[in-house]
Amino acid sequence: MLDEVEHWLTGRTWKAADRPLHRLLAAKRATSATVSVVLPALNEEATVGDIVTVIRRELMETAPLVDELVVIDSGSTDRTAAIAAAAGARVVHRDAILPRLPALPGKGEVLWRSLMVTGGDIVCFVDADLRDFSADFVSGIVGPLLTDPGIDFVKAMYDRPLDDAPGQGGRVTELVARPLLNLHWPRLAGFVQPLGGEYAARRSLLEALPFPVGYGVELGLLVDALRAVGLDALAQVDVGSRKHRHQDARALGRMAAAIYRTAQLRLERGQLVRPSLTQFERGADGFVPRTHPVDTEERPPMREIREYAARRAA
Template sequence: MLEDVERWLSTRSWSVSDRKLHSLIAAKRSARSTVSVVLPALNEEATVGEIVSVIRRELMTKKVPLVDELVVIDSGSTDRTAEVAAEAGARVVHRDEILPRIPTVPGKGEVLWRSLLVTSGDIVCFVDADLKEFSADFVSGIVGPLLTEPGVDLVKAMYDRPLGSAAGQGGRVTELMARPLLNMHWPQLAGFVQPLGGEYAARRSLLERLPFPVGYGVELGMLIDALHLVGLDALAQVDVGVRKHRHQDGQALGRMAAAIYRTAQLRLARGHLLRPRLTQFERGETGFEPHTHSVDTEERPPMAEIAEYAERRAA
């Protein structure tokens, strides 16, 4: 491990217990900062309501006004995700209603990018909507350094990810694809425990300058681009305990890994490359049948370059 990373681990890795809520509220008031929480959601009716309820109950009261805005971006759900989120107290916005002049494409990164247009917080906190046994620490933990450390621009959550009864066995795409890529090509990012984790917070002033891969590569791309834009010392991580969520099957993980690789590839050598595809196999009635999927390659430009966003900020 690089000496810079060893130093970074000792100065930019914290625990949620390092900052008490009352100190965060005081820092927020002093800086006159505002905080938005965004939940990207696609068919998450079983979990999104509880997450919204916990955030509203524990972080949006008069006694603990840490979060100013809570928005669920519905990514085209076919279940009751939107209704459940609204009933729990979130503002729900459908992905297709945001920036309609640019047709939407499927993908998590697409939703995160568009969320910048319908939120107003100086700090934007992203939380996946499939978390189980959700704790408000996931929000307060990663927002904390942004309120108390002026030099920090982006904070990732770190946690244990159990797979069934096996502790620490979640995050298979991280261990098999993302971590080797980062260690080999961006060794300054080797200290991140959960580089692909969906729980992170950043200053709007950084997010609006970053391109957003539209699919699963958004977390990796954001981390790499932020490193080049603001440097390692502006990045941090906070231990928030244990993350429990719905696990994907092996083939879905394969598609995620392909998107991660493609995101890294584009950043290693941008150029005119063929649109990649991934073929996977499932056993059918006549043997193994091939199924080919496109790999997410499209990226959205920095939001600061979008006219509607500039007009909204000016207003």
């Protein structure tokens, strides 16, 4: 297994600079592939505008790599939607997509619904809380999908500083996701950032996968993509450094529980009960328990949704 991972690392790991923009544009013209970029956003007024501006300026106006740029607003109470629209994105509210299905809270729900309102052959997801954003986050991970028909799913990899300490971000990755992958799906052990929110895939693959509605979506999609298309169809691209807003310890605990639950579901489907996670906060009279449900809901493959099938047929 170690030899297989090392072979994969050699043949399926690249840097963004390995595929210059002119090469990507030539491949896009040759294949007629279209590219959609989706930013899931909840109260990201401080960063979403800069991300949209960079993508529009560098990858839509200067170089026509991206065909549509959509921000899915999942109920922001700040100016996220207005700022994103002013910067040039099409903004769609989560609850306006598939209104017959009441929306569930969670990032995965937003990504799943985005397939209904985008049309690109390649769909690229980018988190909306990134600072010092580079267009490489998009062009780097879209590149292999445009230039290699054998690649179906590409994750970004990067350094993740924490308070300017290099390599100290990604705590849930190191404490939960990486051990789970190494123990249960060792063929995926070569992924540097398995939980990273920047990845691109062919629509034909995404529409065939179930989507965990919450924090487990990245792990779930990666594991299910391995099952669906095999290791050689998966790749990763180094795009530099990722700076973003970090969660507090209790939020990380809830993320970790959801990710562990997502792994459990894939190991023992149908044999588990809905779990919860109890955490503690100090109050005036001592520690107070706070119990949270762990994300367990999953949306079915989008191609099974009748509205999506009708849209694709049309």
